[in-house]
Amino acid sequence: MGLRSHEQLVVCVGVMFLLTVCITAFFFLPSGGTDLYFREENSVHVRDIYVREELRRKEQDALRRKAEEANPIPIPKPEIGAADDTEGRRIFVKQMIKFAWDGYRKYAWGENELRPNSLSGHSSSIFGYGKTGATIIDAIDTLFIVGLKEEYKEAREWIAQFNFKESAKGDLSVFETNIRFTGGLLSAYALTGDKMFLEKAEDVATLLLPAFDTPSGIPYSLIDLQTGRAKTYSWASGKAILSEYGSIQLEFDYLSNLTGNPVFAQKADKIRDVLTEMEKPEGLYPIYLSMDNPPRWGQHLFSMGAMADSWYEYLLKQWISTGKRDKRTKREYEEAIFAMEKRMLFKSEQSNLWYFAKMNGNRVEHSFEHLACFSGGMVVLHAMNEENSTISDHYLTLGKEIGHTCHESYARSATGIGPESFQFTSSIEAKTERRQDSYYILRPEVVETWFYLWRATKDEKYRQWAWDHVQNLEKYAKGTAGYSGIRNVYDERPEQDDVQQSFLFAELFKYLFLIFSEDDVLPLDQWVFNTEAHPFRIRH
Numbered sequence: 237m238g239l240r241s242h243e244q245l246v247v248c249v250g251v252m253f254l255l256t257v258c259i260t261a262f263f264f265l266p267s268g269g270t271d272l273y274f275r276e277e278n279s280v281h282v283r284d285i286y287v288r289e290e291l292r293r294k295e296q297d298a299l300r301r302k303a304e305e306a307n308p309i310p311i312p313k314p315e316i317g318a319a320d321d322t323e324g325r326r327i328f329v330k331q332m333i334k335f336a337w338d339g340y341r342k343y344a345w346g347e348n349e350l351r352p353n354s355l356s357g358h359s360s361s362i363f364g365y366g367k368t369g370a371t372i373i374d375a376i377d378t379l380f381i382v383g384l385k386e387e388y389k390e391a392r393e394w395i396a397q398f399n400f401k402e403s404a405k406g407d408l409s410v411f412e413t414n415i416r417f418t419g420g421l422l423s424a425y426a427l428t429g430d431k432m433f434l435e436k437a438e439d440v441a442t443l444l445l446p447a448f449d450t451p452s453g454i455p456y457s458l459i460d461l462q463t464g465r466a467k468t469y470s471w472a473s474g475k476a477i478l479s480e481y482g483s484i485q486l487e488f489d490y491l492s493n494l495t496g497n498p499v500f501a502q503k504a505d506k507i508r509d510v511l512t513e514m515e516k517p518e519g520l521y522p523i524y525l526s527m528d529n530p531p532r533w534g535q536h537l538f539s540m541g542a543m544a545d546s547w548y549e550y551l552l553k554q555w556i557s558t559g560k561r562d563k564r565t566k567r568e569y570e571e572a573i574f575a576m577e578k579r580m581l582f583k584s585e586q587s588n589l590w591y592f593a594k595m596n597g598n599r600v601e602h603s604f605e606h607l608a609c610f611s612g613g614m615v616v617l618h619a620m621n622e623e624n625s626t627i628s629d630h631y632l633t634l635g636k637e638i639g640h641t642c643h644e645s646y647a648r649s650a651t652g653i654g655p656e657s658f659q660f661t662s663s664i665e666a667k668t669e670r671r672q673d674s675y676y677i678l679r680p681e682v683v684e685t686w687f688y689l690w691r692a693t694k695d696e697k698y699r700q701w702a703w704d705h706v707q708n709l710e711k712y713a714k715g716t717a718g719y720s721g722i723r724n725v726y727d728e729r730p731e732q733d734d735v736q737q738s739f740l741f742a743e744l745f746k747y748l749f750l751i752f753s754e755d756d757v758l759p760l761d762q763w764v765f766n767t768e769a770h771p772f773r774i775r776h
């Protein structure tokens with residue numbers, strides 16, 4: 237039976253309508269619960285933090301499965317609580333190092349760092365954009381000290397064939413290259429006597445030399461190692477940074493001493509001479525300095541933390557590393573710390589917690605950084621080396637108080653791990669309410685201070701605090717194939733940042749291993765640690 241034309245039109249429209257409905261349903265409706273779940277995961281509309289957490293865990297499980305499939309021999313994962321004596325704890329730390337190293341070796345060999353959950357390489361701007369094996373060079377002395385022999389051998393072979401100049405690309409931080417690369421190689425030489433490391437250390441430091449060609453000798457912050465072109469940070473208004481130009485001397489002096497090539501020590505001495513000549517506002521060192529001749533201070537910002545810290549550390553350690561012969565450095569260190577104690581040391585109102593505040597001109601900011609927690613260890617090291625017992629007692633007390641304050645910043649968080657920076661106000665102490673200050677990136681400074689306190693006092697609480705930190709790292713920072721920073725220490729289920737910093741090996745693992753070792757492993761009257769915890773021999 238034939239249809240009339242208006243009937244044909246109705247059928248046609250009907251068919252098209254049905255088709256449209258089917259196509260829409262096929263493409264846009266969820267095919268099942270799980271699918272909908274994952275579709276939401278990629279959507280920016282998922283605001284509920286618990287849903288996001290759940291999704292993150294699923295993602296991590298998927299990555300873990302991927303890692304296990306790719307790696308038929310499972311990476312050993314030590315269980316929490318496996319160790320209940322000092323030796324057991326030391327072995328536990330060694331297993332952590334092996335776990336983190338195996339992950340790096342498998343997924344990021346030759347890259348600067350590891351993304352322990354994405355199972356790939358990671359780099360940050362301090363390394364330029366080349367693959368320069370920062371983790372291998374930063375870790376090698378730790379591998380040697382803890383006795384991971386096969387791992388050490390493999391790292392040594394990689395370094396022997398490594399050409400820094402060819403591999404480095406873009407602008408590298410002069411400071412970071414010096415403390416991690418020159419420092420790491422120098423300590424590998426100091427520990428093993430293997431000349432290859434010394435030659436490599438000299439190669440790296442030689443590549444940095446063009447950065448010192450400035451009117452005053454105060455070096456630029458960044459350098460392109462292939463062209464030798466150096467510059468300051470774009471945000472620093474043409475100024476150099478105290479912690480950076482001030483943390484050259486230990487490595488450069490040691491290098492000249494070991495090689496007989498005076499050029500490095502001369503560069504470091506020049507910086508020191510310039511600083512000795514400068515007028516210091518009330519004895520304090522501002523963070524910024526111009527590179528003119530003579531140089532001028534920039535804005536009067538003062539801190540014991542970021543952008544200042546290792547300048548003070550190097551004054552003290554330079555005195556110690558010369559077998560206490562360099563009296564001028566000792567005097568300058570004492571004057572600097574005395575001025576900071578006078579102007580910047582505070583005690584909190586409710587809990588009597590001691591901390592160094594920051595200052596902008598005369599304005600005091602009552603906050604203390606994780607980075608600044610190193611100062612506890614520094615003053616304890618001074619106390620251990622000081623002949624005058626009144627001064628020594630004073631600095632031991634100060635060190636204990638700072639170690640305590642920094643411990644409080646850990647104890648007052650949900651994870652037992654301290655934030656990047658914390659404040660002291662009428663309502664909070666040793667905590668932060670600022671989301672942007674709440675992260676932890678595997679920094680070592682707090683454990684570093686407890687390590688010096690352990691060596692100086694033998695008070696078991698420091699070992700216990702370090703062990704607590706080990707367990708918290710296991711709980712919150714352990715990823716699929718290594719350890720990661722966490723984004724919020726106040727979150728009971730913190731998100732990981734997926735970066736295994738190279739200083740985890742150079743510093744945090746080393747201090748943890750040493751705190752559970754006897755004092756004759758790197759005794760402090762024979763070794764001095766650079767700011768990246770690379771040990772150099774003290775000259776006697």
Ligand code: DMJ
Nearest residue numbers: 546679680681739767768
């Ligand atoms: C390290 O690279 C060094 O300790 C440096 O002096 C400051 N910060 C990091 C670790 O936090």
